[in-house]
Amino acid sequence: MRKRAKKMLRSLSLKPSYLPFKSIFHTSSLRSVVLNTRAFSSAVSPPSKAIVYETHGQPDVVTKLVNIPGAELKENDVCVKMLAAPINPSDINRIQGVYPVRPEPPAIGGYEGVGEVYSVGSAVTSFSPGDWVIPSPPSSGMWQTYVVKDQNVWHKVNKGVPMEYAATITVNPLTALLLLEDCITLNSGDAIVQNGATSMVGQCVIQLAKSRGIHSINIIRDRPGVDEVKERLKHLGADEVFTENELEVKNVKSLLGGIPEPALGFNCVGGKSASLVLKILRQGGTMVTYGGMSKKPVTVSTSSFIFKELSLRGFWLQNWLNTDKTEEGRRMIDRLLGLVQDEKLKYKMELTPFNDFNTALDKALGKHGSQPKQVIKF
Amino acid sequence: MRKRAKKMLRSLSLKPSYLPFKSIFHTSSLRSVVLNTRAFSSAVSPPSKAIVYETHGQPDVVTKLVNIPGAELKENDVCVKMLAAPINPSDINRIQGVYPVRPEPPAIGGYEGVGEVYSVGSAVTSFSPGDWVIPSPPSSGMWQTYVVKDQNVWHKVNKGVPMEYAATITVNPLTALLLLEDCITLNSGDAIVQNGATSMVGQCVIQLAKSRGIHSINIIRDRPGVDEVKERLKHLGADEVFTENELEVKNVKSLLGGIPEPALGFNCVGGKSASLVLKILRQGGTMVTYGGMSKKPVTVSTSSFIFKELSLRGFWLQNWLNTDKTEEGRRMIDRLLGLVQDEKLKYKMELTPFNDFNTALDKALGKHGSQPKQVIKF
Numbered sequence: 001m002r003k004r005a006k007k008m009l010r011s012l013s014l015k016p017s018y019l020p021f022k023s024i025f026h027t028s029s030l031r032s033v034v035l036n037t038r039a040f041s042s043a044v045s046p047p048s049k050a051i052v053y054e055t056h057g058q059p060d061v062v063t064k065l066v067n068i069p070g071a072e073l074k075e076n077d078v079c080v081k082m083l084a085a086p087i088n089p090s091d092i093n094r095i096q097g098v099y100p101v102r103p104e105p106p107a108i109g110g111y112e113g114v115g116e117v118y119s120v121g122s123a124v125t126s127f128s129p130g131d132w133v134i135p136s137p138p139s140s141g142m143w144q145t146y147v148v149k150d151q152n153v154w155h156k157v158n159k160g161v162p163m164e165y166a167a168t169i170t171v172n173p174l175t176a177l178l179l180l181e182d183c184i185t186l187n188s189g190d191a192i193v194q195n196g197a198t199s200m201v202g203q204c205v206i207q208l209a210k211s212r213g214i215h216s217i218n219i220i221r222d223r224p225g226v227d228e229v230k231e232r233l234k235h236l237g238a239d240e241v242f243t244e245n246e247l248e249v250k251n252v253k254s255l256l257g258g259i260p261e262p263a264l265g266f267n268c269v270g271g272k273s274a275s276l277v278l279k280i281l282r283q284g285g286t287m288v289t290y291g292g293m294s295k296k297p298v299t300v301s302t303s304s305f306i307f308k309e310l311s312l313r314g315f316w317l318q319n320w321l322n323t324d325k326t327e328e329g330r331r332m333i334d335r336l337l338g339l340v341q342d343e344k345l346k347y348k349m350e351l352t353p354f355n356d357f358n359t360a361l362d363k364a365l366g367k368h369g370s371q372p373k374q375v376i377k378f
Numbered sequence: 379m380r381k382r383a384k385k386m387l388r389s390l391s392l393k394p395s396y397l398p399f400k401s402i403f404h405t406s407s408l409r410s411v412v413l414n415t416r417a418f419s420s421a422v423s424p425p426s427k428a429i430v431y432e433t434h435g436q437p438d439v440v441t442k443l444v445n446i447p448g449a450e451l452k453e454n455d456v457c458v459k460m461l462a463a464p465i466n467p468s469d470i471n472r473i474q475g476v477y478p479v480r481p482e483p484p485a486i487g488g489y490e491g492v493g494e495v496y497s498v499g500s501a502v503t504s505f506s507p508g509d510w511v512i513p514s515p516p517s518s519g520m521w522q523t524y525v526v527k528d529q530n531v532w533h534k535v536n537k538g539v540p541m542e543y544a545a546t547i548t549v550n551p552l553t554a555l556l557l558l559e560d561c562i563t564l565n566s567g568d569a570i571v572q573n574g575a576t577s578m579v580g581q582c583v584i585q586l587a588k589s590r591g592i593h594s595i596n597i598i599r600d601r602p603g604v605d606e607v608k609e610r611l612k613h614l615g616a617d618e619v620f621t622e623n624e625l626e627v628k629n630v631k632s633l634l635g636g637i638p639e640p641a642l643g644f645n646c647v648g649g650k651s652a653s654l655v656l657k658i659l660r661q662g663g664t665m666v667t668y669g670g671m672s673k674k675p676v677t678v679s680t681s682s683f684i685f686k687e688l689s690l691r692g693f694w695l696q697n698w699l700n701t702d703k704t705e706e707g708r709r710m711i712d713r714l715l716g717l718v719q720d721e722k723l724k725y726k727m728e729l730t731p732f733n734d735f736n737t738a739l740d741k742a743l744g745k746h747g748s749q750p751k752q753v754i755k756f
Contacts, residue, residue: 100681100685270680289680289683289684290684291680291684292679292680292681292684295680297677297678297679297680298677298678298679298680298683299675299676299677299678300675300676300677300678300690301670301675301676302648302667302669302670302673302675302676302692303478303670304692305667305676305690305691305692306667306668306669306670306692306693306694307478307692307694308692309691309692309694309697310691310692311689311690311691311692312678312683312689312690312691313683313687313688313689313690314680314682314683314684314685314686314687314688314689315684316684316685316687319687
């Protein structure tokens with residue numbers, strides 16, 4: 001029996017010892033996998049189709065769709081039938097092997113998503129089949145049809161929001177909320193400045209700031225269709241939207257009109273765009289870097305530190321969540337989903353069927369220019 | 379009388395309305411200046427020889443020695459016969475017009491120094507002739523033989539220290555002390571890393587850290603006589619001294635031996651040297667920039683902010699003192715002078731007679747290569 005199972009695994013090109021689901025080596029699990037007799041038993045998850053990468057590398061080269069045998073549910077496990085999961089830049093970087101926190105390959109892609117509880121282990125009482133759940137904090141292996149993880153991984157969410165919002169609420173909107181609430185204290189009437197304003201975090205920052213009466217000054221790349229982009233961001237609540245070139249003026253303050261100089265800035269681009277955030281910040285302001293889309297470093301003059309008294313730091317959701325913030329994070333996610341339900345928080349996404357994963361991946365990799373967030377629908 | 383005074387002032391090439399000592403236009407003052415009858419009266423200061431600049435520009439071009447008439451002492455004024463005053467980089471930058479806080483020219487150079495009380499105004503009770511005083515916070519116009527300023531400007535200091543230490547204790551040693559005490563809390567056994575370690579602040583940081591059981595990792599330029607410089611800094615208490623080139627290795631931590639990775643770093647150079655400070659800092663560390671000797675900006679990778687969680691900020695004594703810290707600053711200066719008296723704090727200086735000001739200035743301007751701190755002896 002064990003021999004046949006190993007042979008089958010070889011045919012999947014997955015080395016047994018590296019398999020993400022070690023539980024399939026339990027005898028009962030193997031039996032179910034190979035004989036396929038207990039696939040829909042409550043004690044074993046259904047077989048799963050997963051986006052797997054066996055080595056680090058370019059995602060469009062190293063990922064492939066693999067059939068994974070069902071896994072035995074331990075008493076605290078929950079089996080979730082995935083509904084939707086996004087392709088985030090950090091997912092790409094994990095596959096490339098350049099993200100500091102990543103599973104060792106062979107691994108299944110994806111770190112957030114939403115699913116419906118399919119079955120639960122014998123000791124699980126707080127989840128029932130049909131519940132919508134998200135991994136919170138985010139957890140690896142979401143790009144598959146059935147995920148089995150300990151109940152502590154999952155957080156039940158309101159089914160009243162579109163599944164693509166539940167699937168994407170953690171990595172980007174929670175980052176936006178924490179940028180606004182966890183760095184310095186902002187009051188109604190204050191202002192923030194950010195670059196990368198069309199990013200998902202950027203769109204959320206605009207709306208979350210607006211809902212608290214905080215002005216947002218937004219920087220976007222010079223690009224075709226700038227006017228339409230500006231219009232869209234202003235419709236979300238942006239006070240001002242400037243292209244990088246528009247800010248290449250001596251007296252940048254004169255462009256801000258009645259908006260107070262911002263004490264807080266967010267940078268997800270680096271290079272020249274980060275320098276523009278620094279330029280707009282007021283004396284004593286803080287710039288928080290949470291991304292580096294241009295792949296260029298942040299350059300700061302000595303006088304910015306000494307005479308303008310600027311402070312620079314970073315924000316990484318992973319670190320925030322590591323500091324025992326699971327419950328606080330879940331409360332914030334519930335707040336964010338409440339805003340979604342009240343139509344106070346929205347962002348552009350494109351849903352793509354799981355069968356067309358490669359199309360979504362190509363778009364996420366930027367092969368077709370600027371695209372909305374790609375969300376896989378299982 | 380007034381006409382003759384104006385004529386005399388013209389001969390000094392100083393426009394009366396710009397003169398630092400406006401009090402000389404009071405009738406009694408003018409009389410004393412012109413007739414020179416009350417020069418040693420307690421109510422009027424003696425004439426002063428001063429290093430004056432009438433416009434911003436290169437210090438060796440725009441400064442000149444000027445005879446300034448005596449000034450009337452208002453009731454709260456103290457007249458100080460200067461003993462010694464240093465030429466600091468910030469003095470140079472003020473004359474060049476590139477320092478954010480500076481007197482408008484025509485002005486007298488110098489921002490710190492020590493002098494002996496010569497005479498006091500009628501309402502002054504806390505100073506007596508013969509007391510040693512320093513301006514605290516630092517104050518403009520110290521490069522002259524007699525300075526008249528309100529009693530609030532002056533702080534009486536212990537006469538038991540060499541005058542060149544009293545003259546230089548504020549701008550650099552106080553900065554060093556605040557870098558170590560005002561940024562993050564350090565405990566005995568912790569470590570700091572700094573570049574520009576041979577600077578006056580650098581030398582003080584080494585000794586002040588040592589006195590608290592804090593290890594120092596020091597970065598110096600590659601230069602002739604490196605071994606001698608290393609020896610000298612180690613003699614002051616440096617744990618490790620590296621040249622920039624020595625740190626161009628992949629695993630910089632392996633060079634640190636038993637010293638813990640530092641949580642705090644000081645940068646007064648910028649450019650590559652600042653990057654080396656960032657490289658040596660531990661996860662979550664802070665780099666404080668207080669100077670930019672290389673005139674190159676600080677460049678920081680996105681991952682340093684996000685994944686290494688580094689924070690960057692600046693320190694400027696002027697800002698610290700502006701926040702109502704006069705008394706705290708004076709207590710710290712007394713502590714520092716105590717360390718000098720106990721021979722626990724020393725740094726290299728060169729005393730130059732006031733008559734040879736131009737020689738000292740040339741050395742301070744770097745015309746003769748690396749030189750000790752230049753201190754004018756009046």
